[in-house]
Amino acid sequence: MSANKRTAEYVSACLLGGAVGDALGAPVEFMSLAQIQKQFGPEGISDYAAAYGRKGAITDDTQMSLFTAEGLVLSHVRGKPSDTAQIPLFVYQAYLRWLSTQQMQPSDTLLRQHGSCVMVDGILITRKELCSRRAPGNSCLSALQSGRMGSMADPVNNSKGCGGVMRIAPVGYFMKAESVFDTACEIAAITHGHPTGYLAAGCLAQIICEISYGKDIHSATGKSMEILKTKSHHEECLQAIRNALETIETEPVSFASVEKLGKGWIAEEALAIGLYCALAAREDFEKAVCLAVNHSGDSDSTGAIAGNIMGAMYGKEVLPEKYLRELELRDLIREMASDLSERMPKQ
Ligand SMILES: [Mg+2]
Structure with missing residues (x-):
């Protein structure tokens, strides 16, 4: 087993990697692959383009990941660190902010x-x-506006949009491996009541967690699937992950292969695309996020998921300076990652 990656540097790389993927995908979120290629050339977008009035703009995915991290941190500052059951409430309060x-x-x-x-x-x-x-997601907005905190036992809606999974990476670091999956599901269920909506979040958080303890992406995914199979209504999410793994084995790495995995507006597809791109790119961060944003769907969310996994796996050395230099709120993301890492169990 390789090195323990539960360090401030890796947490920071995971969150920054997600933000970079988010920012790269932001200008093309609502474009088809054909439209992206028409505007940016056959290789698609590979450098920041203006969105929301600037280059390197983050979107709701990174905003909400930061609030996830803040809720986790405050559960230690204001609550009892040993009481994991209280964590979703603190994250809910952060989402209200x-x-x-x-x-x-x-x-x-x-x-x-x-x-x-x-x-x-x-x-x-x-x-x-x-x-x-x-471009905040409708499920996140309407669930939070309802004034009611959703949970797996008492779903707030039947949404399986990707808004639960795209914000969940910080959970992978915050607790011990055995508590990550369920806590991530509960946090996603605050706004996404369909099982696939929260199970995909459980899977991504577990993948990040297993990577942080030294597994490679394939083994981390295997462990995550093992846990997923024990949960009710897991079939749809499991199938999407299997599609990603099978595509790696059977198809050439291409935009067309990503398109076959779906559009990423829904949770299991966003996870499958992000995972596929991280696996396909090996250690090449730029390749992973470029593959993850050049498709006809939710480019910023799939970019964020691929970026989270790549940062968690390979650390800050693989994050290209050209992306970090112009990334919005880069220092705040680092600060939040540092706060989070100070409170994570190291073993
Ligand atoms: Mg977004």
Whole structure:
């Protein structure tokens, strides 16, 4: 077994890698592959293009990953570190603060509903740059606006959009391996009530976790599938992962192979595409994220997932400077990763 990757540097690489994939995919999120190739050439997009008024702009995927991390950290600062059952509540409260940055409701409504201690906490709510709508997912918005915290036992909707899985990577580091899958599912179920919507999140968090303990991506995926098979309604998610693994074995690495895995708007497809691209690219980070964003679907979310896995696996050395240099909120992402790593169990 190779080196333990539960270090501040790897946590940072995982979160930055996700943000880079997100930012690269942002300008092409709503374009078909043909449209992307028409605008950027046959190789597709491989450098940042302007989105939301700048190059290197992050989107809701990175915003929500940061709030996931903040909720995890605050569960230790405000709560009892040994009580893992309380963690989803702290993350829910962090997501409510994210909701307030989206300016969908007057902030005094949220203050009245949830209390000032919930709405004024952490560091993210103080950052004006986060008060920006970057094509937030409807399930996340409507679930959080409902005022009710969704859970696996009491689903808030029947959504299996990719909004649960695209924000979940920080959970892979925050607790011991045996608690990661279920906690990630519970956190995804805050906004996504369909089993596939939260099981895909459980899988990605477990993959990140297994990688952090020294497994390669294939073995980490195998372990994640083993746990997945023990859960109710796992078939759809399992099939999507199998499709990704089979495509690696049987098809040439190409945009066409990615297109066959789906569009990534739904959770199991986003996971399959992100995983496929990380596996197909081996140690080449740029190849992984370029493959993950050049398709006819949710390019920023699949880019974020591929980037998370690549950063977790190979560390900061593989993150190209050309992407880091112009990445929005790069320092805040590093700061949050550092906070998270100080509180993660090292063994
Ligand atoms: Mg997005």
